[in-house]
Amino acid sequence: MAVYRRSYKPYSGTLTAPWSRFLVLFRYSRRTLFRSKLQTGFFVACFFYPIACLVMIYLAHSIGFLAKIGIPPSLISIDNMFFFRFMSVQGVLAFLMTAFAGPGLISPDLANGALPLYFCRPFSRAEYVLGKSSVLAILLSEITWVPGVILFLIQASFAGASWTWENLWIAGSLILGSLIWIAILSMLAMALSAWVKWRVVAGALLLAVMFFGAGFAQAINAVLRVDAGHFFDVGYLVASVWMGLFKVDAERVISASQAWMALLVYSAVCLWLLMRKVRAYEVIQ
């Protein structure tokens, strides 16, 4: 018989690959996120519109069925506008999703001083930011370009090679448009989450940035009689970008390329703010 003493034992087994450590954050954050029923419910609800789109695509190719219920086929056209509308709707949902899921990413770590524990391990600040952003990036991708591209492929399978060849650029636009939106949303949410200790306040601030930004933009335009006020309106900027990407004809005061630049700059600024806050100990002068 052996009687065992429970005591501390060192570890000399295998270690996981260093590059993959940021995924630990991904797994844990995701698990915590989806523990909330509200989050899961909202996530599922984000697929209602894509499913509606799927039905539309199917209908568009079921001429016989359409004739039976008396709708002229020209009414349902699967073109760039169709995908532009898809982008817009899912974009709004992505924004709401970020407001909900984003703040809880970094605030809890800051609230009780857990950051030094992350960085006293073989784990860098860059990996931390990468890990946390990957949660949002993947989550938002799952409701923007991933269903979008799937819809595109389904449409392509119905519509045939020539249509696909002519409209391939739409798939690219879906991906690019989503990515820039994901980038600005993630960076903004995380920067707010890092500078504000309470989740709820960070979430509210994100909403505020969008809505007050829009209001502020209008105010500036009206008062100073310029159009540059729109640079404060992130929603306006991203709409310009999407209109450009999807070749939607509209009079935009701020061109697509200007909007691109602005959004990239904002993302970079947010990233910089984020990195400033994410460190083991702040040096107080």
Next chain:
Amino acid sequence: MSTTIQLGAPAGNNESKPAGAPSVALIELNGLTVRFGNRDILRNLTAALHGRAIGLLGPNGAGKSTLINTLLGFYQPISGSARVFGRDIHRELRTIRSLVGYMPENDAFISKMSAVSFVQMMGELSGLPSGVALERAHEALFYVGLAEARYRQLGTYSLGMKQLAKLAQAIVHGPKLLILDEPTNGLDPSARQRMIRMIREIRDGQEMRIVLCSHLLRDVEDTCDEVLILKQGQIAHYSDLDEERRANKRFLELETYNANGDFTAAIEKLGCECAVTANRMKMVLADGVETRDIFRIAAEQQVRIRRMNFRRDTLEDIFLKAMES
């Protein structure tokens, strides 16, 4: 925690102990200088520390936390270098961090995570595979005494429990060096005793070395064999406590119940210098005088000696002397 005898050796569990190489310095500092803004917090620190448990002492603002943070790579030195287990902090920081476990002084936890998830995540971040991390998280929590509460959220923990959770995450990945910053902070007397006992166990277990940063000299005295005292960013003193303890055997401390002036007078007649406060006496034994002479006088005067020991320069004296210089 029951300690019992091992009758049959469990298979495959024999880790060959590292050939005890006390010559590999635990921490080497070489002209280390750290600056914040325009203030030098650490100035030109140079030392080589070998002990099993090293105490880091100093008044507030002396640079103890800064030194620890620099060794962990949170701050960049402006000049000079340092090595931990022979690894340079400039070049092999990640390796150092994988060998070190850190228990910070301030609150460090994630409110909504259970202790098990928290410690497991920390283990995974240190490179443990997921399943192993979970096993070791449970082990670590049992070891520190949080067995009953390990499924509860950290936000519900009392201060003492949070300290233990911090200790658990510091040891989960099996580090070779444990850095403890004020580990008994806020703990009530029972919890303090347990913590000190655990630190001594870890030190005696030979697997982990310890750096203990504390204001409570008694704690450091009870657990450390080497002490580094910082003052205003420089090394004020370095002491090997083991050596100090083996030193001078001529100082005696005495406490009695009923001694009076006669007792002191009789001792002084033997040629010993005496200093008396209340019922406590400190004396230097003259050459040729042994303790039995003291006992003889006590027997003659029916004095009851409550306490008697050869005084070693306690850490408090060493510390105060270091501060004065």
Next chain:
Amino acid sequence: MSDRIVFEDVSKFYGEILGVNKVNLSIPPGITSLVGPNGSGKTTLMNLMTGLVKPSRGRIEVLGIATDDPEKMFRLVGYSTQFDAFPKGLTGFQFIYSYLCIAGMPAPEAERTAWQAIERVNLVDAASRKVAAYSKGMRQRIRLAQALAHNPKVLVLDEPLNGLDPLARAEMIALFRASAAEGCYVIISSHILHEVDVISDQVILLSNGYVVAEGQIQTVRNEIQEHPTQILVRCDRPRDLAARLFQSEYMIEASIHKDGRGVLLKTRDADRFYLAMNELALDGIQIESIAPADDDVLSVYEYLIGNEEVVR
């Protein structure tokens, strides 16, 4: 009694939660330490003593003054809490000065008194800096200064040495001793039992809201009859020593120390034991050291309050 702090059958409940129950105390001048696990009622007791909280039952009097008389109480009492809180935006000096003005001191006197208090805690250099920029130890000291600025007769200090480095600890302890020597009543709560041992004149042990023991530590120890006195003796021939001692009927138990050079002895009669030690030393046993193994606060604490292994 108007020269003591008196608790007469005092209980305090917060709703159904127990703060303290049936406390009877009579605290003389000098340094009194409150000792007990977290949640045992130390802070409640201190709040009751300073009148910040009214007892649910019972009566409290501080030097003859009832505690529900804040005007009189706070001239007499100075309180330093364990919480690290202070008004934002004030410098160290302003912090103390403003409280003195509130207490009704005219401005020039308040200024002088504030500086005196700051000098006593050794914070003169930092007094013009904002308290928010202080280190933990400095904030502790400025709170102490605020408690003793108006030279109260009763100082109630909740964990006053928290966060202080060894030098500052020694300084503050000297400060408390000086106050006690002037006839003040210094009530301190602490977890560091070996310090409590050295500095206190009397101790009050609390557990779960009850006073478990109070008085001078040796008297308390002597009253715990069922536990015989334990003494650790280090010598060259411990077995020999034990054998000889066992010939007397007051020796109960002897345990040889792990390293073979010491023996832990339990005896029913400490006095006779000590006298016997003198004789044995003359008889050829080389005694290296004698130390009472349980005549201190820590041991009494462990007997009465216990070493809880399970973390609550």
